Amino acid sequence: MSVDPMAYEAQFFGFTPQTCMLRVYIAFQDYLFEMMLVVEGVILKKLDAIPGCQISPSQIRKCTEKFLLFMKDHFDKLFGRMEEVLLQLVLNIPKNVLLPEDRVHEQYPYSKEEFQALQEELQQLQQQCRAEAAAGEALRAELEEQKAVMGELEKILQCFNGLENICREHGTGNFKESFAFLTQNSKKLQDALKEVEEKSKKMEQRDENA
Amino acid sequence: GNGGDGPTGPAAPGRAQVFSTVVDTFLEKLVTAGSYQRFASCYRCFYKLQPQLTRSIYDQFISQLQSSIKEEIQEVKNEGNLEGLFNSLDKIVEEAKDRAEPAWRPSGIPEEDVRSALVPYLLKHRSYLRKVLREKEEENKKVAKSVLAGRDRIAELQQLIQARKQAWQ
Secondary structure, eight states: OOOOOOOHHHHSSSSSSHHHHHHHHHHHHHHHHHHHHOOOOHHHHHHHHHHTTTOHHHHHHHHHHHHHHHHHHHHHHHHHHHHHHHIIIIIIOOTOOOOOGGGHHHHHHOOOOHHHHHHHHHHHHHHHHHHHHHHHHHHHHHHHHHHHHHHHHHHHHHHHHHHHHHHHHTSSSSSSHHHHHHHHHHHHHHHHHHHHHHHHHHHHHHHHHH | OOOOTTTTOSSOOOHHHHHHHHHHHHHHHHHHHHHHHHHHEEEEEEHHHHHHHHHHHHHHHHHHHHHHHHHHHHHHHHTTHHHHHHHHHHHHHHHHTTSSOOOOOOOOHHHHHHHHHHHHHHHEEEEEEHHHHHHHHHHHHHHHHHHHHHHHHHHHHHHHHHHHHTTTT
């Protein structure tokens, strides 16, 4: 016959019911013995005070033992019955009862595999978060660069705008066209000059040969 | 006990009540067994000599035994907060009264049991991470839009500058 360790009850009460019962049994028994010794002591003292007493201490000891044996017998029987009732009705948790602190176990009966899957899912989510954070950093960095570049480009445009404004202010008409015309003309001049040089070289040679 | 409150009649005695009753019954029966007759019969020689003294010694013995036992019980109740525990256990049992199947019990293997205890925290963590991920994704979408718009703007500016350059050639 296996003994019920009453571990669940111990979880609730903070002690094992059987241990509690044992402690109480020992305490009660100690009191019983103690009281009996006191009784015997009192009787012996009283006997001492009686002159010419025929009763010996060993007789009294026999009386004490007789009474104690009788008491202990009843005490054990009665205590046994009390213990049985207490362990069955008071210091016990019925099989269908779940302690509130253990509700999670019925709510989330996760197997080893399910638990692992959940852990892996968490790892994956964490990685995704990190990836998104990194992407966010990169995007924001590019945004900053763009700001700088746009600034420079806009400055250049401003320069051009500035030039055109100056031209308009000083009434040089379409300065751009004139400038472009000049550039083209100077190119034409250069070509013309080159032609003239070559022609004069040829003329010189003819003169020399004549 | 809480007495008869409700149509179902008087409530069954709670654990605290049963405990008191059982202990009182034990004492009662013990005292009955250890009767004065029995005591006097064992200590016959002394009884013959001093019947009154025998009576008073017995009375003191019995009363002292009873109070020591009652004190011990009270100490056990106080130390373990038994009254409170009995009452909460009664409530817990009452709440489970419609349930027939045996309830979960610790498996004895801590790694197994701790899993279920951890699950609610993991689930909370998971919904937190999902939320954070969603928020980051939304934010990044917005920033990405700005970045694309910025690229377009830069291309536009570069084209404008090219055009101006050409006009000045």
